[in-house]
Amino acid sequence: MKVLHSIEEVRQWRAEQDEIAFVPTMGNLHAGHLSLVETAKEHSSKVIVSIFVNPLQFGEGEDLESYPRTLTADIEKLTDAGVSALFLPTPEILYGSDAPFIVTPPAALIDDLCGKDRPGHFEGVATVVAKFFNIVEPTYACLGKKDYQQLKVIEAMVRALNFDITIIPVDIERSERGLALSSRNGYLSENEATQALILSQTLQMMKAQIIEAACNRMLTTAFYHNLEQEMSLLLQDQGFSVDYLTIRDQKILKIPTVEERKLVILVAANVGKTRLLDNLELSL
Numbered sequence: 001m002k003v004l005h006s007i008e009e010v011r012q013w014r015a016e017q018d019e020i021a022f023v024p025t026m027g028n029l030h031a032g033h034l035s036l037v038e039t040a041k042e043h044s045s046k047v048i049v050s051i052f053v054n055p056l057q058f059g060e061g062e063d064l065e066s067y068p069r070t071l072t073a074d075i076e077k078l079t080d081a082g083v084s085a086l087f088l089p090t091p092e093i094l095y096g097s098d099a100p101f102i103v104t105p106p107a108a109l110i111d112d113l114c115g116k117d118r119p120g121h122f123e124g125v126a127t128v129v130a131k132f133f134n135i136v137e138p139t140y141a142c143l144g145k146k147d148y149q150q151l152k153v154i155e156a157m158v159r160a161l162n163f164d165i166t167i168i169p170v171d172i173e174r175s176e177r178g179l180a181l182s183s184r185n186g187y188l189s190e191n192e193a194t195q196a197l198i199l200s201q202t203l204q205m206m207k208a209q210i211i212e213a214a215c216n217r218m219l220t221t222a223f224y225h226n227l228e229q230e231m232s233l234l235l236q237d238q239g240f241s242v243d244y245l246t247i248r249d250q251k252i253l254k255i256p257t258v259e260e261r262k263l264v265i266l267v268a269a270n271v272g273k274t275r276l277l278d279n280l281e282l283s284l
């Protein structure tokens with residue numbers, strides 16, 4: 001695997017390739033990231049991964065400094081996975097000393113859900129991904145459904161800014177007991193990790209109840225609303241601080257009408273000091 005540090009090195013490597021697939025990450029790689037790599041390999045024999053903890057997407061008081069950095073282990077995993085190249089820029093290389101130009105996604109996509117609690121976060125994500133797309137010029141880019149709103153923002157950006165890139169969404173990789181894998185799971189104590197399992201179980205219960213209501217022709221917007229309220233309270237009773245638990249349409253994450261067939265249930269909740277995300281798609 002080639003380890004590339006500068007933009008020039010990436011451009012030179014890119015010029016020698018035909019089609020390539022790209023997997024952007026912040027490192028501390030786990031099986032979720034590696035499933036993106038596997039999907040990337042299904043689309044192209046040449047896979048490039050980036051590891052960059054992007055300061056622009058972290059807010060004040062968030063975990064930029066303490067975000068886990070495990071480069072030696074990451075390089076070993078990517079080498080074993082058959083990745084062709086790893087791009088490892090520094091903030092100086094990517095942003096230089098000029099004030100950054102910011103890519104601002106439409107408010108409708110970022111004012112709600114994670115964007116509500118993390119002002120500037122999706123601008124930071126969109127900006128760094130746009131830069132990566134311009135530098136790497138991938139044919140395909142693999143993104144996890146784990147960060148569902150992020151995926152929607154990047155898909156919209158690719159359409160709006162005419163990037164000639166195919167986005168490949170990848171299903172959430174989970175632990176055996178159902179916890180969505182995340183670099184931030186490392187912050188959880190043993191007890192918190194057990195408690196965290198309730199999140200995916202709650203999503204499964206909600207999915208079952210929605211499907212049952214649909215079968216019995218009992219679906220109404222009030223049903224969705226009540227289910228969200230009831231399950232949020234249940235999570236609070238189990239010790240979670242819930243940022244949101246909500247049923248949305250899969251396309252642009254708006255509150256669904258009862259006619260909507262493709263739904264996603266999204267949750268963001270804090271266990272102790274750790275903020276966890278999960279979601280579950282369902283088709284009616």
Ligand code: AMP
Nearest residue numbers: 025026027032143144146147172173181
């Ligand atoms: P991160 O390193 O957390 O920025 O994540 C890099 C990419 O990996 C993003 O596209 C994430 O959505 C994806 N990802 C993270 N965790 C998982 C997971 N458990 N399953 C699938 N994709 C994931």
